[in-house]
Amino acid sequence: MNAIDPRCFAASTINTISISGGKDSLAQWLRAIENDVPHISVFADTGHEHPQTMEYLDYLESKLGKVIRVKADFTRQIEGKRKFIAEKWPVSLVQECGMSPDEAAERIHRALEILKPTGNPFLDLCMWKGRFPFNKGPFLHV
Incomplete structure (x- = not known):
């Protein structure tokens, strides 16, 4: 050995x-x-x-x-993503995606309704990143 x-x-x-x-x-x-x-x-x-x-x-x-x-606790990261959605999506969904303000508001409401920490680090990481990990690209850099 x-x-x-x-x-x-x-x-x-x-x-x-x-x-x-x-x-x-x-x-x-x-x-x-x-x-x-x-x-x-x-x-x-x-x-x-x-x-x-x-x-x-x-x-x-x-x-x-x-x-x-x-x-791991991804609460802070999820809160940051929630803030980004609340502040940036109203403009980008209307100006870049062609949604009406009402459609954008509904989409944002639905996103914020489900984007909450679960206490399960794996699920919270996936929600923060917006996808599940796969072997074709980086997922988390330490």
Whole structure:
């Protein structure tokens, strides 16, 4: 097996292991433990996880140590999109799309009625972006 990179042991290094509940992240976690690599284990809750994944994560945590669980909140981004729709769409729908002011107002009302945070990070991200992710283009840059 390959040696652990010495940079992993530097005082200024923060080793983060992204735990997914799958075999690869588990192997990485076990390798860090077995080689005394200081690390932080993190699980990103997408809100789209299978219940058995969450149970398995609890089990792993009970056996291997603390997992920091993070969950994204896109409320601020959705509010920004709502503001954009309320302020910009009245002009663009009439001037660029040829709608009447009444048609534009109805379209804006319908959009704002459904564009609200759900608390599910995956769905909220899709609503903020206006589409579901696919493999032909960038979706989220970190």
